Amino acid sequence: MNFFPLHSCFALGLLAAFVAPTSTSDEKPVLGFNQEGATHQRSLEAQLDSLLQKDHLREWMKRMAARPHHLGSAYGKENAEFIAALFRSWGFETVIEEFKVLFPSPRKRFLEMTAPEKFMARLMEPEIKEDSTSGQAGQLPIYNAFSVDGDVQGQLVYVNYGVPKDYEVLAEKGIDVNGKIVIARYGVSWRGIKPKVAAEHGAIGCLIYSDPREDGYFQGDPYPKGAWRNEFGAQRGSVVDMSLYPGDPLTPGAGATEDAKRLSIKEAPTLTKIPVLPIAYSDALPLLRALGGPVAPQDWRGALPLTYHLGPGAATVHLTVEFDWKLVRAYDVIAKIRGSERPDQWIIRGNHHDAWVFGAYDPLSALVALLEEARAVGELSKSGWRPKRTLVYAAWDGEEPGLLGSTEWVEAHDEELKKKAVLYINTDSNGRGFLSLSGSHTLEKFINQVARDVRDPEKKITVAERLRAHRIVKGSPEDRKEAKERADLRIDALGSGSDYTPFLQHLGIASLNLSYGGEDGGGSYHSIYDSFDHYKRFGDSGFDYGIALAQTTGRAVLRCANADVLPFEFTNFSSAVEQYVQEITKLIDDMREETAQKNALINDKMLEAVADPTQPYVIPRPEPPVPYLNLAPLKNALVQLQESTKQYEAANNALTTSGRHLPPEAQKSLDEILMSTERALTEDTGLPRRPWFKHQIYAPGLYTGYDVKTLPGVREAIEQRNWQEASEQVERVAKTFDQFARTIDRATTIIKSSAPSK
């Protein structure tokens, strides 16, 4: 699923960060290992590298992208069986776990403009001769999964990206979408936010189109000449309200097994409230051209050759969507190699296998890297090596409609996972360019070390060095400064949009999400043109970055699997949390000042003085002033957290410097505490109004969808101007900080109290 960051992946700060080495790899320490162990580990990793073969990636991608393989399709099942067979052939204990999940597919899709002139939307991506699979049967048509059924007719209003701020602008122009159908462009927010916000404002239907500004000829030559979305290309995708909970809408919090207790479809809260349909720009163009009303603000205008108007006016549309609300089987492939010493510590590595159609890029580009990594691990294992801890490789089904396969598996195995899962390493798609990394900050130092040991395929430097260079050359002044001065490059926090969400945010399992990209832009995302033919021309054609990904995630897996002590580290985490607390402080201070300024403009009649009397303009009402919140509990808890992480670091450094290591029993106890640190960041009751989300540091935004909100309880309460709740959440997050600090303290005690042996 993984919202492909298009042209602006770096501008959006989605990239992660690593450090440039000067000494050779072999001399450098490896977290969790002593010097001898590190040398041994590096030699194992060199063996891993030597086993990886690009041809496998190409061959598997071509095979799995040969036919449509969405959730519930025959070829999706075949792919799952193919993957399972591969794992078995490499020596993994492999099962296919099945779940029964709701997956609507279209019965009827109809969009007509009825006035000021008739226009019938085409709603299809045609076959292209340069794209050999584009004409195949069995493709899912263009639609948004988990839209409700609907047959609506009304005036059309253009709502830009369809986020809450856009409706404020409309209100100032005197435009109300109540009873109307909105047309939003893709971008800025996750797509599911658009119909959600539209419905909250009374709209009766929602169209989402791909404007060539973000996703088409403005960015680059359209397919098949270039990589970018052409006039007929449209973006399928789920609009299920994942900010409430992902996974099967009928079985929140529980695995969707055959006999699971299910909500009725009517009861499912994550379905949209109004019908939604995505369209290509060739279908949007006549509609937008027919819009009346004021000219849209400058930053609302896309790249279509017309004057963007807001509506409403003559333009009236008739939208009908009707779905087959069937339950289908999801096939998760789960493949294990049992750990030799600590089999109840699981290192989980996953990528989905389902696609919207052919999915060469999304998800196969990264899935084939996972498979090659697993094959190499299997080879190592056959040659006598055994991981200390258990490795669990997963190929998820049903990610695209809403993380169905991963969520149901996590929910079905929640108790076992809470006990055994060390971390979850996710990938979703991959391309040519720069390492992108996000995840739990307790793993920031660990993954920085990994990235300092992987060579960039295009340059004679490591992927960490290249990413650092990228931040120094292209980053904001703050990013640039940090990239120059900080030992570790900062990683981004995780929001949602891929299979890490149930692990991290539901269960509190430390997670990482990795990919390469930024040099292979293109607009095939969730289209039938996300094909092998497209990828081999415009993606990571040589599969070099597929290999780099396998080297990166493979190292991460093997280091976690073999470490004497799990490679968690907490000073980077406390640095991240300190930043979030500062952001929260600034957020409310800025809101206070902005609100006061805006109120002054209203009260001093400045807005009135400036308004053009020939244009509709409704002067906004003043907002109540923003109060001062008591953030002291948060800041005091942060100080305690920082103190605890320092103590742990000191104890750990002393141990390392001494050259000694803990006795095996103490190592195991320490591991168990370290595994539980991320769990200590969760609260069982979850976030306000969405109890499924239990993590108190990271959550997808209620009004962003994919993008993370850090310290979400506090941050979203402030954003919603709910001061009472904000104060309650401050207390709650402060308690979470305390809980985390006490867990770290237990780890420190073990190190200090165990008689270390040489």
Next chain:
Amino acid sequence: MNFFPLHSCFALGLLAAFVAPTSTSDEKPVLGFNQEGATHQRSLEAQLDSLLQKDHLREWMKRMAARPHHLGSAYGKENAEFIAALFRSWGFETVIEEFKVLFPSPRKRFLEMTAPEKFMARLMEPEIKEDSTSGQAGQLPIYNAFSVDGDVQGQLVYVNYGVPKDYEVLAEKGIDVNGKIVIARYGVSWRGIKPKVAAEHGAIGCLIYSDPREDGYFQGDPYPKGAWRNEFGAQRGSVVDMSLYPGDPLTPGAGATEDAKRLSIKEAPTLTKIPVLPIAYSDALPLLRALGGPVAPQDWRGALPLTYHLGPGAATVHLTVEFDWKLVRAYDVIAKIRGSERPDQWIIRGNHHDAWVFGAYDPLSALVALLEEARAVGELSKSGWRPKRTLVYAAWDGEEPGLLGSTEWVEAHDEELKKKAVLYINTDSNGRGFLSLSGSHTLEKFINQVARDVRDPEKKITVAERLRAHRIVKGSPEDRKEAKERADLRIDALGSGSDYTPFLQHLGIASLNLSYGGEDGGGSYHSIYDSFDHYKRFGDSGFDYGIALAQTTGRAVLRCANADVLPFEFTNFSSAVEQYVQEITKLIDDMREETAQKNALINDKMLEAVADPTQPYVIPRPEPPVPYLNLAPLKNALVQLQESTKQYEAANNALTTSGRHLPPEAQKSLDEILMSTERALTEDTGLPRRPWFKHQIYAPGLYTGYDVKTLPGVREAIEQRNWQEASEQVERVAKTFDQFARTIDRATTIIKSSAPSK
């Protein structure tokens, strides 16, 4: 001429500034008058207001826009005679002064794309039935005046706005325009800069097109549905190198009288070096679509429905332009009312009358306001009132091709003007919205007072209050702060692009340039659709802002004409100059840091690490480090200047507070010194490489064309990294500051030493 600021006139900071009053007008002091005089003056101004009639504006605009009236046209002459007749009928001593100036008009215009496919450019704006004059004979076709003749053929390269920075970007992509034809879009720089910079880089021809991003459907509905430039609309305009000198290219520095000594056309340095042609986007589209090479950077892309490429590649064009290099007569209408007390002090007020075609907006919208102002002044004069000082009203010819009429008149009368001119008040075009004001900062306080006495036609506040509100609501944080806190709103410095240039920058006559606008956007600039039909639908249809303009400039004229002492004031000037010195300091500091940073990126191989190896990229060479310059002379001279202005203010305040005024002889002597203060800001030898430009504080930029460069000698030397010259210019500007301060000191001495009488 006056580059119409399109959508971004406020963003570009072109607007000026005034202050909100709380007391009623009648109580407030008026610069240059005592309390009694101020009351009398305000009553005169009320009479002026009562005489102004909107119907005249409409009627005159319709009449003068009825046929094409460019320089050298029959109707242009008729308009001049019509204007002269009006002035005479109102009691002005009126003459038409003739000059003989070079004005090429097209014999041949031909543009063909020869590869990859044939396309013949249409190069014409068709008749539109909604626009009654658009089909008339006698229109000047689409062309750029003072392009050289040429017949060239070559590969095409897209150069964005065609400013020097754009060629740096091309160089980094390995693209050289040498021997090629460039296509630039209108915007950012004045148009004449584009062929100049192209030629400096070896290009052999230059096309300039109107991209709908800046000037077409992206901004608003195209004509005739809306006000904006349509697919065939093109922008005529001069490309004469006005940054060297404006006016007749053959008679630099001298009036182009019948027998003037003339350069040959080959000798004229202000003609372009390569042929140039402006085109509409419908003619540019096939060319841009055919371009190969890399995709243009994001901020180079316009609003056409294509992927912008840089070229070169298959796209090859053949461009031919050939002109009739004839001398034509320019008719300047000069109308005077002789001053009763100080006839040798001239208050000059002007606006051009020539247009590119029909020119309803440019220049008639403001010319008709000038005429109505003059009619009212004539009425006042007939009713017994006489100005103390002489009023000179001017309607210039030949402004569009390069300020020909005004420049030749100024050059022909330079000695007299240096003695007699008090100030020059210019207008050029006018619309609905906010007051825009720029000029000499010695007049900033004066014009702020004027704006505090004019009512906005749309709102129940003054135009000063409305402009202040605009800056507070829409300005940058700095603008906003200043607009809230500073008593006077800051006015902008003058660059070039209208008839104030010879007055201010050649002779050192304090100048103002005024207009209203910002609510009546549109794209008729320099097109045949700048018509009465267009203006009455999309301009200041009711001519209410035409009246506001007449009230504003009329007040300015009458106050200068009647003041006991001329209303110059110097603390606002020293505040402006202080800001410029700070900017210069920051400019060189920023350049030093940026150069060091960029060199570090190059030397540390950061750019190399980030570059996509599949894309052409030439790593730039390091620049020599930026030295520290000795700015002390400038700063010391500034301190002295500030001291002198403070002394003058103190003396003047003491006089005002005493309620007494100077004896008439002392007033006259003081006036003469005050008139000369702007002259004290000039140096006879002029700016480096452009001796015609003598003002040391304000000049149009060598590489901006219209936009001002303040402290131009120092600033441009720094921008060009010519450190030797920068140091010399620092000394020179410091001397200018001294010269100015000494002039102020003389004024202070007169106030202090004259025995003031009650």
